[in-house]
Amino acid sequence: MKNLHLLRPRQRSQKGNRKYIGVMLQQVKQEENLRLSNASPKHSSTLMTVDGQCSDQRENLSAVEEKLQTNHSLKEGPLRTPILNDSSNNQLVSEEISLKSTDGLAVGGSSASVPASCSSSMPDFSRIKGEICLDNQTVRELQETFRATFGRETTVKDKLWLKRRIAMGLTNSCDVSTTTFTIKDNVLVRTKAKDTQSVMEICKNTSQTNEMVYDSCKDVATIPAVKVGDQQVLFCKRLRKPEVDNECKEDVCTEQSASKRVRKPTKRYIEELSESDTRECAGRCESSTKHSGNGHFSPKSIISPVCVFSTDETALITRQDSFGGSGVQVPYVSRMRRGRPRENFMSIMQQYHPNGMGMSVDVAKSALGARISQQDNETGEKNWKDRATPKHNQQQMVAKTEPEKENVVKCIDEPETVYFDNIDSGDNSDCNLTSPTSKYGVRRKHHRAWTLSEVIKLVEGVSKYGAGRWSEIKKVAFASYAYRTSVDLKDKWRNLLRASFAQGSNDKGMRNSRKHGSMPIPAPILLRVRQLAEKDSGGTPDLSSSKFIGCSGRSVLDSRSGYL
DNA sequence: TTTAGGG
DNA sequence: CCCTAAA
Known part of the structure; x- marks a missing residue:
């Protein structure tokens, strides 16, 4: 009894315990052997x-x-x-x-x-x-x-x-x-x-x-x-x-298996499992063994993916998440997006939370406003308000604004560019943002392909105002293209420059290096881009500009008409 | 806000 | 195209 009490953990350190047990075991062994050798029969027990x-x-x-x-x-x-x-x-x-x-x-x-x-x-x-x-x-x-x-x-x-x-x-x-x-x-x-x-x-x-x-x-x-x-x-x-x-x-x-009995997972183990589970994208649901466990976690805590269809008919896996204080469905793939929400976030928002929009108006506006084709701010604001009304979903808006936009484009553009712009309006519709287009294949989410007319406008704008005056160019030449920001113009110009210089160095190489599916830019335009770039880096803008117009302006127009 | 540049 | 630092 005494000895056994000594074995109690709380009365001895673990280390001491183990040691003590070892000694005890030794004794047990010895006595056992002794006892077995001296065994003698005599008893009545069954x-x-x-x-x-x-x-x-x-x-x-x-x-x-x-x-x-x-x-x-x-x-x-x-x-x-x-x-x-x-x-x-x-x-x-x-x-x-x-x-x-x-x-x-x-x-x-x-x-x-x-x-x-x-x-x-x-x-x-x-x-x-x-x-x-x-x-x-x-x-x-x-x-x-x-x-x-x-x-x-x-x-x-x-x-x-x-x-x-x-x-x-x-x-x-x-x-x-x-x-x-x-x-x-x-x-x-x-x-x-x-x-x-x-x-x-x-x-x-x-x-x-x-x-x-x-x-x-x-x-x-x-x-x-x-x-x-x-x-x-x-x-x-x-x-x-x-x-x-x-x-x-x-x-x-063997009997040793008895010592390897299946043990209930430790709490720590369970926690780790669940932790990693939570981290995992629920889309690729792991084997159910993790969940089958001890019922330790309520099923509600398990993320359940929801499949929704956005306006472009692309299946989106969404999950419940708190965005801007309101629980909304957000796409799995873009958890923790750094910047403002994607544009079609609004469509998802409106589809699933028509009435409760916890996000700031500012964010929403920037998200939706960018997609509105409008002649001026007033229209845009009106459109925005219109769309923001809860009952409207994205499809309705698109349907409503589409003709508007076309009119705008037709009114503003010169006759020869209307053709392109009409094409634009065709594939610029919101529905095509992420869906494959007949012309250029799959597009990125926020991508609007630059049409030739847009490129020409850009080039002309640059030639008129100079590279860097993006907001000016945007205001004048891209007033009707709400989706083209000044940054977009700048980016496009950068790309054009790259393309033009690539072409200048090696025409064939450029052709080959050009990505399939993207619209080829006519060589004359690229030439003009290069010249504009040289002028920009060079000295007198006006002079070179006029010179340029005199020399190659016509060819550009010719080539363009050729593409028409 | 706009521009410039990196990602 | 997105983001951000500067201006």
Whole structure:
């Protein structure tokens, strides 16, 4: 008792504990050996040897019991591993299979909460009476014993297997606590139910720590424990899962497998899993094993992707997210977008949150306003307000504004550019932003292909105002193109410059390097771009500009008309 | 806001 | 095309 108390963790440091246990184990080993060599028969307790001779080792037991009662339980604790012959493992495997197929009753299929051995039919331990030596039993008797033990029939004829199963079943059965059998020192012993029960009860409540187990079992007559190597494995650990299915698997394995029992994942493990789970894009849902766990997390916490269709009929995977304080569906791909929301964010917003727009008007305006084709700010503002009304969705707006835009374009542009602009209006519609166009293939989200007319306008604008006066050019030449910002002009000009110089250095190379699908820019325009660039970097804008117009203006027009 | 330049 | 630093 004293010793055992010393084992309590709270009274000793972990380190000390381990050390102490080691010493104890040594002693146990020694005494065990001693005891085995001195065993002498004489006792009245009912016992049943599992593997060994029928000779009784009652002396053994009584001695042990005595010692247990005299507070030397740990030292004297019978920790000997039951000798279970594993030579027929292979055979056992096949037997297991046959077992499953033939008499596979409510073994694994039954609900986990109700162990098979308890649910289908109760084991009848009263059938096991008196002194039984499994070794001497015939197969039939063994089967009977099996039935008594597990409460079900078996067709297995392998004696060894039956013996093992019976032994283990008796040891591990959930009903052991109510029976009077327990395994002790390689012997199946009929003991006082009370003691066994207490063992089981204690073990049930025992944590993984061996100290506790020792402690718990200290004053119990029989200790169903197995020593595997230096590890102590208590049979009572098996109480949780007496299912035959599980036992079968373990049968095949060595006894060490008992120490490798499946453990409930630690909290930490679960947390890590869920953490990574949350990080994962729910789109590629991981195997359900993670979720199947312990029901630790409510299903609601699992992100459920929602499939929506935006105006351009592109399927978007969205998830609930808080944007600007309001929970809205945002596309999965663009989580945590740095800048302002994409333009068609508004369409999604309006489709799914027509009334609740938690985002600032400013953001919304910049998002939507950019897509509005308008002649002036007033129209734009009007359009914006119009669109912002909750009931309107994107399609309606587009349909409404499309003709407007066309009119605008036609009114403003010179006759020769109307053609291009009409094409523009055709594929500039909002619906085409992300969808494949007939002409140029898939476009990026915010991309509007530069049409030739736009390019020409840009070039002319640059020639008139000079590169860098983007806002000026935008105001004059691109007033009707709300979607072309001054930055866009600048970017396009940059591209044009690149293209023009590329062409200048190597015409053929340029042609080849040009991306497929993008509209080729006529060489004359590129030439003019280069000249403008040179003029810009050079000196007198006016002079070179006029010179340029005189020289190549015509060719540009010619080429353009040629493209018309 | 606009421009210039990097990404 | 987007973003941002400067001006």
